[in-house]
Amino acid sequence: MAKISAEEEELRRLSLEMRLLEQTAETLQQRISMLTAAITDLSYAQMTLESVEKEKENTELLVPIGGSSYLKAKLAAPDKVVVGIGAGISVEKTLQEAKAMVKERLEELEKTLNSVQQQFAQVAERINADRNRAEGLVAKLREGKASSDV
């Protein structure tokens, strides 16, 4: 059996590493999508709370029920907002408290998103570096093979 050259061995190691890195990149990408969705959702809540803040009691509202359809409703208690606190539990809060909570969560999510994006960039950079190195090695191995064939 032919002896495995150092280049071939490195190529094998690089290929394995790239596969693992690609899996990590995919996981990170999924987290980025989840975080972005959560941020969009909370921004929507923030915008709604800010708009409701300006409205008086009994203001007519249209409540979305999906399918671009709405039900007519009246704002019964503009200062009361029911906020989810996780684990399927919700607490009634004043509008100001709810706004503060939403803001805090948004800030937290944005911080997490930044950190995950940074991790993703690092992994992507490493994949690129590995790919370049692997391409170089393949070229070198081909060259070596071609000259030995002559």
Place this chain on the structure above:
Amino acid sequence: MSDELSKLPPQVQERLLRLQQLQQTLQSVLAQKQQVEMEKGEVEQALAELQKAADDAVIYKAAGSLLIKADKAKVTEELIEKKELLETRSTVLARQEERLRGQLKETQAKLQEDLSPVSPSA
């Protein structure tokens, strides 16, 4: 790649397969652990929020897409129970992770031994 794999001795191929299986199992355990930790974090956060709320605060518990009015003390009790359950699951998964990491390390070391070019004995 599969062509290259078939060139390896059967024992090495087997070990590689075992390594891949171990990695997959570890990934699955890690994913489960992450899920449990996330749930635990959520329950802890909910408990902390509940603690801040007044005893007569209006609390709702989700039942599908409905929110049903609930009692703070009862909800707190339920959440504590849930937290304990998640802690137990997390411990079990951590133990599994530790065992898998050990097995992975062992298999990796053996594979490295198998794959390292034999140095001339001279």
